[in-house]
Amino acid sequence: MQIKPKWDDFIRDEEPKTAGIVVCKDDDDNFLVIRRSDIDERAGQWTLPGGHIDDKDRSIEMGAIRELKEETDISCSRANLVFLEEAKPDKFYFWAKKWSGEVNVLIPNPETGLIEHDDYKWATIEEIKDIDNTEIPIYLLEKALEMSKNETNS
Numbered sequence: 001m002q003i004k005p006k007w008d009d010f011i012r013d014e015e016p017k018t019a020g021i022v023v024c025k026d027d028d029d030n031f032l033v034i035r036r037s038d039i040d041e042r043a044g045q046w047t048l049p050g051g052h053i054d055d056k057d058r059s060i061e062m063g064a065i066r067e068l069k070e071e072t073d074i075s076c077s078r079a080n081l082v083f084l085e086e087a088k089p090d091k092f093y094f095w096a097k098k099w100s101g102e103v104n105v106l107i108p109n110p111e112t113g114l115i116e117h118d119d120y121k122w123a124t125i126e127e128i129k130d131i132d133n134t135e136i137p138i139y140l141l142e143k144a145l146e147m148s149k150n151e152t153n154s
Contacts, residue, residue, distance in 0.1 A: 018090040020064025021050030022081070023144045024074060024099055030122035031141055033134070034071060034105050037118040046134040048093075049074070060092050068096065071117055073104040084144060087137050095144040097151060
């Protein structure tokens, strides 16, 4: 008699989880980048706001908006979030064509109480290219910039 394995036998913590990442651009074509704090295994790495989609999120977009708010205190509506690309499996990037608020990265995570990021800056694509400790997909920033220019011209 063959025993069917349980689903738990197939699920591993190291499997990639779905993530929603948000590209925010200011009026001067600078992009918001945030630095991971020392609680993270990638401490010091510059990244874009975003994170894992939770079971309570109604969609990837809503999870990305929640992560943006939790990590930066910036708000964005679903109507102002534009899909850019799934850059890696389960890594969904969006452009926030409109957002509001003042950036604050020193907000404790509501689940853990830990501060996940310790610094932020607004940087041009060229400045981001010069950052050593980052995995930001430059081509997606360029795509968001192009979309922004097309929206302005229409």
